[in-house]
Amino acid sequence: MAFKTEPVTINLGPQHPSTHGVFRLKVTFDGEQIVDAEPVIGYMHRGTEKLAEERSYVQIVTLTDRLDWVSSMTNNLAYVRTVEKLANIDVPIRARYLRVLCSELQRIASHLIATGFLMQELGTFGGTPLMYCFREREKILDMFEMLCGARITLSYMRPGGLVQDAPPEFWERLKIFQKEMPGYVDELESLISDNEVVLARTKNVGILSDRVAVDSSVTGPMLRASGVRWDLRKADPYEVYNSLHFEIPIGSVGDTFDRYFVRINEIRESIKIINQVVEQIPTGPIRTEIPYFFKPPIGNAYTSVEAPKGELGFYLVSDGGISPYRCHIRSPSFINLTVLKDLLVGSTMADLIVVFGSIDIVMGEVDR
Amino acid sequence: MNINNFQNIINSLIPGLPTWLVFITSAILISFIVINAVVITGALTVWLERRLLARIQSRLGPNRWGPFGLFTPVADLIKMIGKEDTVPATADKKIFNLAPIVLLVPVLLVFAVIPMSNNSFLGQLNIGILFIVGVTGFNTLAVFMAAWSSRNKYALFGAMRGVAMLLSYEVPMALSIISIVLTTNFLLNIDGSNLSALSLVGIVQAQKIPFFILQPLGALIFVTAASAEMSRAPFDMIESESELGAGYHTEYSGIKFAIFQLTEFLAPVATAAIISVMFAGGIKGLSFIPGSVILVVKIFVIVLIFIWIRATWPRLRVDQIMNFAWKFLLPLSVINIFSQAIILQIFYSSDSIITINELWTIAFINWILAGISIFLLAKLFGHKGRDKNIPIPSKLANMEFTSE
């Protein structure tokens, strides 16, 4: 029985509680069904790539903090590695270990945020799992404060190493963290993964097939949730990931639940990596001294790291001056967002929010 | 305390007044007292809910105004009164202004029939349960009035969901009430009481053991349906804040919004009152404590459970909520009615009396029956998703990495 209704167009955002910033989505509904969705981005464009062209190579580190502000550490790492490749700078081995340690801590923090906000969008009032996630994330931020004096905009890495070595109290706090965190992750998972309401809301919702995911170059947990085992830490090992043992968790069909599940498992793998790093880390210098306004040779370089949200790459072109001629950022959030329409059409309004939350974007990185 | 006491007091203070005047004066007086008490209870529930939710979420909650932040609702109210009362230009102003009142009044009316002692405030109503079902049905209308008149698409989404949900959950709720009334009728007949089985006083009288022990299935259905009726988690999609902003009251501000908030927080109190009267024995309990105190404690405990549930469970999608009502709760309530009728008739016809021991036997049978029927229905209509999270590697770019 066909019941014909007039389609309703709704503007979701830029001011909406669950658009993760200033994201606008023009959605056409037929009842509760989505028939069309058109993402509109650019409300937060700050011209990071252009700003980078008139700053020296060290100063750009502070700009990368503000791309994806829930994972500044990996942003720094991706940029700094590109500069090192461009200018052939050596990094001491202790600094490499510390970089891995920091980026894994940051991965845990970012995945906690993603999981927590997914639960918030599922409608737990006030976000009880979100608050638990934040409680754990606070501990990581406290550790970051010990490392570099800031909690969000870290600027901890420099071309050639790190700013400062970790203080002794950092290692004490990390030991407590290593001991407690697996228990908290288990608790979080049993709060979410077995909950029938969560299962009903997330399973078989927003399925991203592996073909579509690979074709639209989706990366990160979203790609792995579709069953594609692709992780730059294994595929193109950077820093010291070669000497560390860890698994790559993958999902089964690529629905919203799989995306969440891959993230939770990645937190576990990250804890494993942290344990190995703490065992293996050598002593020594943490920074190769390079001049502040150094001039890399003429040329270009692209490197990418496995950021919490996917492959984060920096492409730098040097004309021999003190600042890059061109800086391009391949941000995972932006690329992952391109499949949004494929995921949404045919689902309902409530699914829209959940699917959107499971992509885990940060608008600062999308609009750059 | 009820209306007769007030009439006596007024008669003794000013003798010689006509009866109708005494009645009206005492009715207005007692309504004034009760409504104020209820509204203050609502304000305190706001505080309780915020504090307890915060505690569960390992936050602090409001603690700045007054002892332990008790005056926070007052501060909220002052802020809301001070705000500009905006009405959208295209709104249907009459209905827009009427909607908060239509929503609030039924919640207050519920308290008229709750028996706080052997009687309710306004005397004994022999169709109390019908009154409650009828009066609470109004909220559907109010939600739709608010949404339709404010001319907001988000509000309309909320209201459309709300109307569908509220209407469908009336059915299992009413059916679970029928089984209660059935049992009450049996038990009252045996006692030879002349109370009506539809009155709340009669239902309380009949509970030799609380009905939630005697009829677990009925209690489960009623609590579920009632939490859907007051649109709280996991059925709070009328105003699902992560999707619709605020749902049906998106366009409201100022004191009208305050009324919506008050109703939202009064609804659990009203529902808890109904549940504690119908399923937890109402004023019955320990004999040395006054009945009203016992009732208040029961209401408090049930409100706490509602808050606890709200803090833990996410919200269902609209089609899942409808499926749950029609495919799960409705069959369950039909099973409940028939099984209750048959079991009671079997126990009654053997010696035309049901003793306490026999009641415990019935309760035991009912618990087993509830478990079996929930299990079967879940198997039959349940969500057939993947139970295990087994990773399925894709054929695309699925490199077998060698560590080292």
Add this chain to the structure above:
Amino acid sequence: MFGFGLIKGLLITFKNLILPSRLFTVHQYPDRKVGPIELARYHQDWQNTSFIQFVINNPIKTIKSLIGLISIQDRYPQHSRFRGQEFGWYENRCTGCASCAKYCPLGIIKIETSRSGVDLDEGQKYKVDVFDIDMGRCMFCGLCVEACPYDALFMGSGFEESKYFRQELNIDINNLKNNDTKPSNWFRPQLESKNYDPRRNGALEWDQVGRHQKPTDTDQANKWSKR
């Protein structure tokens, strides 16, 4: 499928409700509501009395704290490397080289120097006339501190310097000269090795914050003669 997961979730939230180690992510700022025991402990720092004695001495305060009306000043523990506002600057250490101004990604540090007329000792050749830091645009990256070759500039440890007007956020040279300088340990290992904490310890003088002691005249003479 049968609701067991829901009940499990309820038990977990209940566990978080009652377990004392799970309470309170939030830190109360700027003051904290306290109960009587904590209040007594807070007072003991000055008075050295026992809890019972405190209750006897201050019955009204005890009752007030029981109903949650008393709050004490409190601050979140903050690491000494914290990059905060209220920059510390030592005139005696500054040579006016303006490295900080060059390194700043935003260009918010303004330095003007003139000949001091005295060029006997290290760091006295130039007189710093203007040293403006526009805090309204500062993003606390700490690059200026990293740049300073003479340990003259330091990050602060505060974060509550909000003002009504943007102009008031400008830190000028008089401000920097007159304020007590409690330098942050950010990029200053010499302070870290002394276990200096800007939140607890007092202000430091210019000769206490250097990476090394000022060389004596004979040392200097030796060094220069070798060249």
